[in-house]
Amino acid sequence: MARLENLTERGYETQKQLGNALMELIIEKGYEKVSIKDLTERAGIDRTTFYLHFKDKDDLFTKSQIATINELVELRRTEAGPKPGVLLVFRHMSQNAKLYQAIFRTSGLVPGSASLEQYIANSIMPLLESELSRFGVSPPLHMPAIASYISGALRSLARWWLEAGMPQSPEEISELFIRLTTKGLLSLVETR
């Protein structure tokens, strides 16, 4: 988890431990079954200390997601170039597998939080438009429908990939994704 605020090293450490504990427990028993008590016991930290840092469970989870998004945004800003954006996303996922798994398992669960899901969906629309303009075409109708389709597909493919233990490289899986998205299923069967 990326740094959330300006804190001493000690304070930062406990926040990190709480974040890690939450992700582990989400994977083990599901978001809503995780109590603050579970969380702080796992992290080896007093329950009251939790409330010094976070308002509640949602708060911790939301902030963890935001920290992750910021990391990803930064990555895409600095490593911009000919590489497709999707590849960077899969790379980042492979490096933060536990966290992304926890996020995927909870889906749009935490209400009103700026979720990673949301971020991906929002990122796809302009990205889609710019890609399409390279083909000299204006965006098709049903744009939001298509953006939903694609972001859902990405989320689900990524989730499968992580939970299966990443049997393909980030390059291979993003290549598969791009292919399915642009040319569809038929492109796969034709080439065999």
Place this chain on the structure above:
Amino acid sequence: MARLENLTERGYETQKQLGNALMELIIEKGYEKVSIKDLTERAGIDRTTFYLHFKDKDDLFTKSQIATINELVELRRTEAGPKPGVLLVFRHMSQNAKLYQAIFRTSGLVPGSASLEQYIANSIMPLLESELSRFGVSPPLHMPAIASYISGALRSLARWWLEAGMPQSPEEISELFIRLTTKGLLSLVETR
């Protein structure tokens, strides 16, 4: 909600009311924020009565999902034919919008429950194989990855469609889905 057990008309009625109340409240405030008290007050039923019918909130939700799946399975069994399976799914969603919305918002939230998500994902694999064999091709590599991709796309598109108030007909939206899935994005821009 379809009938769950053999009950008198009266008993069935309260189960239906509890199911409806849960779906409404999920949409309003999110699954985990719904208390049994909320639920029974909304349904106009005493809190203890809830426990006569269901073990807990997860139990009610799971049984509602199973009932829905059974309905859908039955629909596909009886209305089999030249119609694509996806169209039947979208039709059923349009007729049970509130319930499907509630399900989509909770995603894989309720652990260990036979979820609709799971059902869709599982249904897609054999369906995919049979469709592909009509083209005379054997299933491609990465089959589970592709099944994840497609079921995630379907889920996300359907969710968007329901929450946007179903601006397209079931026919149109399933046509869009099939097109994106088989031929990809490029097929859309080429034809304009």
Place this chain on the structure above:
DNA sequence: CTTCTACTTGACATTGCGTTGATTTCATGA
């Protein structure tokens, strides 16, 4: 009218939540 099922009422122990005030640990820089 009786009988069975479904529902209500009121009460209870238990658990987790979120907060408070007093105290202790710990790093650090004067």
Place this chain on the structure above:
DNA sequence: TCATGAAATCAACGCAATGTCAAGTAGAAG
């Protein structure tokens, strides 16, 4: 090295939701 302030602990509190139970009531079917 020791004083200072930030971070963590400890004990205790009221509150709300959970799940359960025993006793009593309403309603439908024979």
